[in-house]
């Protein structure tokens with residue numbers, strides 16, 4: 001067996017130079033997690049060209065995982081909501097998703113919230129299994145307002161919640 005020389009992934013705040021890599025992971029991952037599980041109307045809005053602007057809009061609330069200089073995933077935290085969790089297909093099943101989600105939880109806790117929430121489409125079985133294994137609880141149906149360039153599309157989702165530990169310090173952005 002060949003020896004691996006990969007370094008450990010690190011989590012850091014996103015920068016403007018990261019926009020293309022994040023947009024690519026988001027675009028590809030969106031199809032993986034949502035195709036067949038969201039209203040047809042949303043597909044018309046989620047074209048490849050829309051992702052860079054959506055990444056830029058959230059850049060100061062985005063954290064990413066990087067390993068050997070390669071971006072492998074990202075999370076977006078908006079208040080008490082973990083708004084996005086995406087891992088590149090090549091890095092799924094490696095534990096990087098758990099690192100990102102734990103970081104997002106610390107960001108929410110650090111902002112003074114005792115409860116974090118997120119929305120996931122019912123048919124996204126892999127994500128739901130991941131959240132449940134990570135200590136999140138399915139609290140029921142939620143009509144989520146998915147943002148588009150012209151307004152929003154209502155997407156039937158499940159709402160997941162996690163009660164956060166009070167001991168976590170607020171991570172500061174670089």
Ligand SMILES: CC(C)(COP(=O)(O)OP(=O)(O)OC[C@H]1O[C@@H](n2cnc3c(N)ncnc32)[C@H](O)[C@@H]1OP(=O)(O)O)[C@@H](O)C(=O)NCCC(=O)NCCS
Nearest residue numbers: 029032033085086087092093094097120125126127129130
């Ligand atoms: C959701 C995501 C971040 C999870 O990261 P990940 O590295 O794939 O997660 P893990 O592999 O650690 O855990 C996934 C779990 O689902 C299981 N799983 C894999 N494929 C599955 C499938 N098709 N159906 C159900 N469960 C599945 C895995 O076995 C694992 O469970 P286990 O650890 O109990 O065996 C990642 O899959 C992703 O980026 N998906 C595309 C984008 C997305 O859907 N994001 C979430 C939007 S809410």
